[in-house]
Amino acid sequence: MISPIHIITIGLGGAFALGFVSKKAKALTTSLMLVAIALMGTISGSWLFELLSGGTETMVYTAGFKPPYSINLLMGLNEALLTTMINFVGLLGGIYLFGNLKKAGSHAVMVFLVFIMGLNVIVMTRDAFNLFVFMEVVSIATAGLILLTETGKSVQAGFKYMMATGIVAGIFLLGVIFAYYFSGSLNIDDLAAANITAIKGGAVAVMMILVALVLELKPFPANGWALDVYEASDPGVAALISAASATAFYYVLFKVISIGNADWYNIIAIAGMITFVGSNLFGVKQDKARRLLGYSSVGQLGLLMAILGLKPYLGDKLEFIAITILVSHYLAKAGLFWLAGIIEQENIKDWAILRRKPIFLVLFGTFVFALIGFPPFPSFYGKWELILALSSAGQYYAIAFILIGSFLEGIYLFRWLGYAIKLDYTKLPEIKIEWNKVIPVAIFGVLIYVIGAYTGTQMSGLDSLCYGPLLMIPFLYAIDSLKVPIKNTIAILGVATFAARVLPGLYETDMLRFIFTFIFLVGGILTLIAGYAYKGKREGFYPVALLMFVGLALIIRASNTLEFFYGWEIMTAGSYFLIIRGKKSMPHGLSYMLFSIAGAYALLAGFGLSFAETPSIEISSLSAITSNITIIFSLLAIGFMTKTASLGLHIWLPGAHAEAESDVSPMVSAILLKAGVFGLMILMIAMGHSPEATNIGYVLGWLGAITALVGNLAAAFQEDAKRLLAYSSISQLGYILFALAMMSHLGWMTAMVYSINHFLYKAILFLTIGAVVMRVGTHYMYKMGGLIKNMPMAFVAVMIGIIALSGVPPLSGFAGKWLFYNAVLDVQWYFQGAIVFFSGIIAFLYLFKLIYSVFLGQLKDNLRHVKDISIWFAIPIYTLILGIMIFSAKPEWVLQPLGDMVSQWYPNSALSWDGGLATGPYGYWNGTGVMITVGIMFMALLGWLLLVSRKAVKVKQFNIVYSAEAPQRPETTHVSYNMFAGYNKALGWLVAPKITEFWDTMTDWVHSVAHYGRQLYSGNGQVYVTYVVAYILAIYFTMIF
Amino acid sequence: MSYLLIISILLGIIMLAMAGIAIYHKSQVVAIIAAGALGLFASVMYLLLSAPDVAMTEAAIGSGLSTIIFFYVLNRIRTTDEKEEQQLKK
């Protein structure tokens, strides 16, 4: 092995030797520098390999003396990893900056090389003063690199940087020299052993050293200078500062913190958490891309700092957590800065330019998801372990801070991603492709997946199936340039293969999972069939649709909370992309994502706390929890209820479902919402039997009832057909929540019947209305009307759908109602039951509106020639109708085995089955019988009507509407325009958008805090120095008191 | 009180005075010279503290060369300012 000291030999020797190369051979100079960095990287990489394969770490002594008499350097596993990372990003960053370096000449090249070399040394050195020297080397080199692209702003930023680091370095030096005075050594390990904090002066010295290192990590609020540097320096340089320097300085704090005493961990944890939350909060208001990346960088460093400070609680997980989050930050942030340099757009709204080269958009999305901590990226595992470890240690405040900070980061990152995906890019210029800039980004983009997959294999409890199916997604992305029919077939085959493997086994063993798998996967296939109606390529649809279905399948398969959470996040990511595909979906996609992230964090916190109770991540172990049940149950329930869109958490749903594409609405409504239901059932199976959970169940019951009422009322006042269906979904999910919350046999049977039912008819209705919308080109019902003649197939489908929805016999909705009344009587929730009953009546209002104003009445002139819905929509619709018929006629096929299963958990007052005859405590019911009876009655009535209607007289169109003068806006005369004005007057106050207002106020509040807060960064370098000094003093005085 | 102590106190007072001049004197030139003189007096103090190496370095680099660099820069800035004034007069 080559001694790691030769990293210095190569770095410095190379820099000095470059002086000999002719000044004119600029490309040669730059290439030689890259060779030198590659050699340094080879040394550190070979050490990494050696140490990973069981080699021993090595200590390098200089001058032939042992420390503390001379300076020594350590090459251990951490050092090898970090120097490899630094050299690697140095190499790629050098390639990225090739043009700039070449232009600036050999001196700039030397500065670059020395910068990388200096970072290597500060990682390896074990001597405090040597650390100072090389920190100065690095900061001077940084100042030089900032001058690489000289603009007015970069010079200003560079000067502020020099002022701040000048003070920091002075404080560090003062600390080091006094540490030497009190301990007699400059060696970090000796300083740690000397315990000089026992003396007050020694404690101040140690404080100065540590606070200087903290300041190098840009803690909020003493970090205005750092933000300026990120904004104004060349993006290639900012990438290095964010990835390489931050990595090195973080590690310096990591190794030097041992000289402080235990209090220091708290200080650093608090400083880190304040930074994480504060800078992400201010980022919310930022719209300049690179400055925003700066805020995010600073925030991530704060998180890393907090992790280090929480070391006492993290135990042996510390390194795993720190490394996964550090690596994610390193890859993602360098990648993002590099991207910023490629597309050269300052305003985040102009990042829509990425769509000119969709691969860049994919990279951008990858980095954003990696920063937030989605699977399969390393940070996902890091955050998971972090929250679990913190819960075990009882550090609830830390959990809250970290999750809030992450959430704030999610706000701006996903808003940004939304802009990139949705905003108009046609006015923006082409992207200039320079391969030396693209390749580094691409390499980091690939690496982040590779490292993520590798990290996954290191986690215990994660089945390899969790990432196997994910391979479908890159494959589908690779074939994205093919036409829809081919991709659609492949996607359907993919889902079908998976379904065929999973479903048969489940029918025998686990009816509950069978039903949900059926809904997710067979529903998936059916809705995908509608995709054949689309022409062209439909770029990007299939990878994300499959992403959602894979996530859903993973949730079902999950046997432990990690797998569950993994699947949950995959499903969230996929559904986000599906939703945001709609034309006007940008704001709705964002609010869906934010509620989802918040919900996911509630889940994460809940899983963390449950892990702390049981120490196990098995889902079954949830039932073993004995204390903290209320909080765990509530957190998990809230997490799931963000997906079921219960009242208060529902505001993302109407827009998201209504604006989605015609075949996406059924996917996200009929299918996706059931993930939340499944989650709630899993939760209640495990934890529902405790008295605390029963109490919460009572609350949830009320919540479900009110959701049902408000959802239905709001649906009744909609003019937009898809929005109407969306509100109807909210209300139906309210029913389901209500039924689940009863936590009784009948309640659960009701919930399951409702779930199956909702899946069937909501898929039918959304598909049909979606197909109609595709034909008529509007969502608004008052612009339709009389379509029955043009679209008989659609009319029949909607009619069956609303019969099933309304719970009128003979369809399965009636079974649901019947079970519902039995269940309510059983648990004696009369009052809530009455609300639900009442809301069921309101449902008729909007159902009537839906079918009447779309299909009946007068046909509009412009719609005189529309055709019936596409056959590709009709196939899934009529398959689903067939499904409804079967389920209505033979409910026992599903409900009997399900009942047996539910009896495991709720044996009391179970339904008893005798063939098709179900007997409950308050009566009996036979699906087949009802079907036949009603069928006969219907035929009789229909026959009579046909007989009578022969005598009917047709009324001409013009004798009412245009009797007087022509109205200003003819559509207002349509019967369904403001149809239920009277009801609105009476009951409208119930649906006044109080909740939307609440969330709007919250958003405004966050924005104005960010707006006023960030004025702290006045731009005056002198003020920033004052902040730095004040920060030091603040730490000092907190340490004393 | 030994005479060394007295000398060092005197030196200290002079140094503080130099620092004050460097910070507050109206003329930039005087300020720069005062900052250099602060370094020179510091190097005398280093001699008293048995640090001849440091004294030499401070005198040559800390007060000598940096003062020269300050003057170079000040000169550049002034000449641009003067040129501008001349241009304005024209």
Add this chain to the structure above:
Amino acid sequence: MEYVALTVGFIVIMAGLWAIMTRKNIIRIIIGFSIFDTGLHIVMVALAYVKGRTAPILDNTVALDDAVNLIVDPVPQALVLTAIVIGLGVTALMLIFAMKLHREKKTLDIRSFKDLKW
């Protein structure tokens, strides 16, 4: 004597900080940094002093055998040496920035360089 030096050093450090935080002219601010550095150096040398001893150079007056009892601490002195040279590098670079800032806006008032904020 070393107490005097230490006191002076600390006061000079604070004077430097004062200049850095209150002067508006960038050249003055850089002078402030230079003063701040000098203060640090004085403190470091003061810490090296051992009462009544001589410089750590082993010549005719300092016997090799008894050097341990005759000389002051060479370590902080070596560190100051390094710090002084580093200080020169930093000062020179800051002055370059000052020149460039002046070229940009024809002023050296630090308050006029606030293009980057929030």
Add this chain to the structure above:
Amino acid sequence: MKNIFIIIIIAAFGVMLYPLFEDFSGNDELSELASFYAQKENVEKVNSANLVTAVVVTYRGLDTLGEVTILFLAAAIIAFSLRKHSVERDLRRNSEIFKTASKVLIPIIMMVGVYIFMNGHLSPGGGFQGGAVLASAVILMLLAFPNIPFNSKLFAYTESISGLVFVGLAAIGALIGSGYLDNAILPLGTFGELLSAGAIPVIYSFVGLKVGAELSNILNEFQSVQSDN
């Protein structure tokens, strides 16, 4: 108003420094580290009479390498960031007396500089001080003869060669000696003589040359830079 706030900050800073002062009690004897350096057998291992030099070049040679690097960086940054601006010399006439005196003085100053860094292991002084003196000779030259061409290539080569020798000697120490920067790769010689202390005088001489070249470069860049307008 704002100054009051800063007064408070400075005062608080003083409060923070006070414990350092309070726990400072002067030294009555050397620290363990320093006594190790001053012990006879260790002095003989390095064989440098000037212990500060021994510490700077050998024990803490890595710091010195970093220090040299900082000057190198500063010179490089100044070079590439000022290069863009036109070089236009101030062709002021200097008095004959000044010129003649300079002609005499420059070689003497250079000799002094060389002396200082070559004797760095014996007497006060060394590479940095000597280098600074060399550079002052260059300033004098620049001032006295502003129109003689400054051979920046020569300085650049001097700088590069000196740097390479330093790094090379350091690396040789790691390869054949007992560690990076080990000065015993050259004969230690007799204590107190010019050619003693192993590689120290060689290293310090090259440091001197390097520092001299770098500082001269910096000064030259400052001298020749001309504003855009």
